[in-house]
Amino acid sequence: MTWDWSAVGDFMPRFWDGVLVTLQALVLGSLIAFALGLIWAMAQRSPLKVVRWPVVAVTEFIRNTPLLVQLFFLFYVLPEWGVTLSALTTGVVGLGLHYSTYTAEVYRAGIDGVPVGQWEACTALSLPRSRTWGAVILPQAIRRVVPALGNYVIAMLKDSPMIAVIGALEMLGQARQFTASTFQPTEPITVVGIAFILIAYPASLLMRALERRLVR
Amino acid sequence: MSAEKNPSTTANGGTNPAVDGSELIKFDNVTKRYGSNVVLDNLCFDVSSGKHVTLIGPSGSGKTTILRLLMTLVKPDEGTIKVAGDYLSHEEKNGKLVPAGERHQREVRKNIGMVFQQFNLFPNMKVLRNITEAPVHVLGLGKDEAEQRARELLEMVGLTDHIDKYPSQLSGGQQQRVAIARALAMRPQVLLLDEVTSALDPELVAGVLDVLRDIAHSTDITMLCVTHEMNFARDISDDVLMFDAGRVIESGAPEKIFTDPEHERTREFLSAVL
Ligand SMILES: Nc1ncnc2c1ncn2[C@@H]1O[C@H](COP(=O)(O)OP(=O)(O)OP(=O)(O)O)[C@@H](O)[C@H]1O
Ligand SMILES: [Mg+2]
Numbered sequence A: 001m002t003w004d005w006s007a008v009g010d011f012m013p014r015f016w017d018g019v020l021v022t023l024q025a026l027v028l029g030s031l032i033a034f035a036l037g038l039i040w041a042m043a044q045r046s047p048l049k050v051v052r053w054p055v056v057a058v059t060e061f062i063r064n065t066p067l068l069v070q071l072f073f074l075f076y077v078l079p080e081w082g083v084t085l086s087a088l089t090t091g092v093v094g095l096g097l098h099y100s101t102y103t104a105e106v107y108r109a110g111i112d113g114v115p116v117g118q119w120e121a122c123t124a125l126s127l128p129r130s131r132t133w134g135a136v137i138l139p140q141a142i143r144r145v146v147p148a149l150g151n152y153v154i155a156m157l158k159d160s161p162m163i164a165v166i167g168a169l170e171m172l173g174q175a176r177q178f179t180a181s182t183f184q185p186t187e188p189i190t191v192v193g194i195a196f197i198l199i200a201y202p203a204s205l206l207m208r209a210l211e212r213r214l215v216r
Numbered sequence B: 001m002s003a004e005k006n007p008s009t010t011a012n013g014g015t016n017p018a019v020d021g022s023e024l025i026k027f028d029n030v031t032k033r034y035g036s037n038v039v040l041d042n043l044c045f046d047v048s049s050g051k052h053v054t055l056i057g058p059s060g061s062g063k064t065t066i067l068r069l070l071m072t073l074v075k076p077d078e079g080t081i082k083v084a085g086d087y088l089s090h091e092e093k094n095g096k097l098v099p100a101g102e103r104h105q106r107e108v109r110k111n112i113g114m115v116f117q118q119f120n121l122f123p124n125m126k127v128l129r130n131i132t133e134a135p136v137h138v139l140g141l142g143k144d145e146a147e148q149r150a151r152e153l154l155e156m157v158g159l160t161d162h163i164d165k166y167p168s169q170l171s172g173g174q175q176q177r178v179a180i181a182r183a184l185a186m187r188p189q190v191l192l193l194d195e196v197t198s199a200l201d202p203e204l205v206a207g208v209l210d211v212l213r214d215i216a217h218s219t220d221i222t223m224l225c226v227t228h229e230m231n232f233a234r235d236i237s238d239d240v241l242m243f244d245a246g247r248v249i250e251s252g253a254p255e256k257i258f259t260d261p262e263h264e265r266t267r268e269f270l271s272a273v274l
Helices: A005-043 A049-063 A067-081 A087-112 A116-124 A129-143 A146-166 A171-182 A186-214 B063-070 B102-109 B127-137 B143-156 B172-184 B202-218 B230-236 B254-259 B264-273
Strands: B023-034 B037-048 B052-056 B078-083 B090-093 B096-099 B112-115 B190-194 B222-226 B239-244 B247-252
Touching: A005 A049, A005 A087, A005 A146, A005 A171, A005 A186, A049 A087, A067 A087, A067 A146, A087 A129, A087 A146, A116 A129, A116 B112, A129 B127, A146 A171, A146 A186, A171 A186, B023 B063, B023 B222, B037 B063, B037 B078, B037 B222, B037 B247, B052 B063, B052 B230, B063 B078, B063 B112, B063 B190, B063 B222, B112 B172, B127 B143, B127 B172, B143 B172, B143 B202, B172 B202, B202 B230, B222 B230, B230 B254, B239 B254, B239 B264, B247 B254, B247 B264, B254 B264
Parallel strands: B052 B222, B052 B239, B112 B190, B190 B222
Antiparallel strands: B023 B037, B023 B078, B090 B096, B239 B247
């Protein structure tokens, strides 16, 4: 087996297309996972059973079924209901939705970790619910779960090749397509492997910087 | 709305006396149970406006539960509680008493401030924000006005220099004094104090008690105080209520209760703590 630099060169245009898709999936998927997970976690604390119960059921269901099944479902079933999304959008939504059920657990642990005295102080001061959550509980809960959230960003990066199955060709998908026509797997796969490290490392540095800022 | 019945009580300045001279707090046959454990047993008592009342009694006798009922942290199983003429745990709808909704409770509770044993300051906010948060977002005060009020209170509790610190940078005694300032910033008519010095190192207790003495003597705020500091109780109290097993077994002026109690249980209790 020999290393062919010209194959690397030939792969580059597709590679950059793939990088773009991977980064979009990672960034947008993380944002959805962070936001939606927070909503799930807060809804699970709702005083209303009609809010709590369905949220628990839906998040348990999503967390316990494979991401792959969810991606296929979104891709093939949503259009039947009249919702057509691009492959990338579907992939982003799928990743974000799936990981939101993990981040919800993380947030939940963070919220549970806020001493009950903080809630009681909010009651004693008659703070409205919005301030109780927004100014007191969440700032304390989130800063202690940033490291755990960061781990899920990395996990999501590693799961991102799955969106290729619905045609959102991220880095690995591009490499496989390239290989299918050139029969040169070594170079593109190696490039992609290195690229994953080069994305994961700054991403974890970023999360760590965020952690330092928030955890005081 | 029950407010119609008593329009004078909807204002929330700690300075205007409530329903003149009459009861500011009224417990009427209040029963509270946890499972089969009857914590408060048909409890009746009231506190007149401006009075300082101390609750004493053995551990588990229900003192904290009374304060938590007033703070709406727990609900009574039977009976009613009135604060400044308004039902706290209930509200009147079409002439009937129904369990109070969130909004009604919030309105009545604005008359009440509480200081906790564990301070419960917000660790993510500096001292100043701890004090201004509720006045700004609950009473609707402007930021400048709220900060002005906070500065005055910090001066009163002797912490002007610490305005820009986080609670974790303060000693327990300092944190508790901030917590007192935070409660007072809402200008409540009633201040609830639940063993506010028992989490403190012994050398820090005096500073906090001095602040409370000062408040008791220089304001007309009503105080309901649970404490094991009997000297402090003697100093500030108009009335002492001795609790046992969810009932008031004896009440009276501190001189009487502390020197010449009627009840055997009171005598036992005092000899154990004094
Ligand atoms: N959340 C709860 N669940 C079950 N039982 C409770 C709860 N809170 C209080 N109790 C019980 O209610 C009784 C009264 O408790 P309370 O805290 O009012 O007593 P206390 O007079 O304040 O005692 P202490 O001097 O020890 O603080 C106790 O028997 C306690 O075990
Ligand atoms: Mg207690």
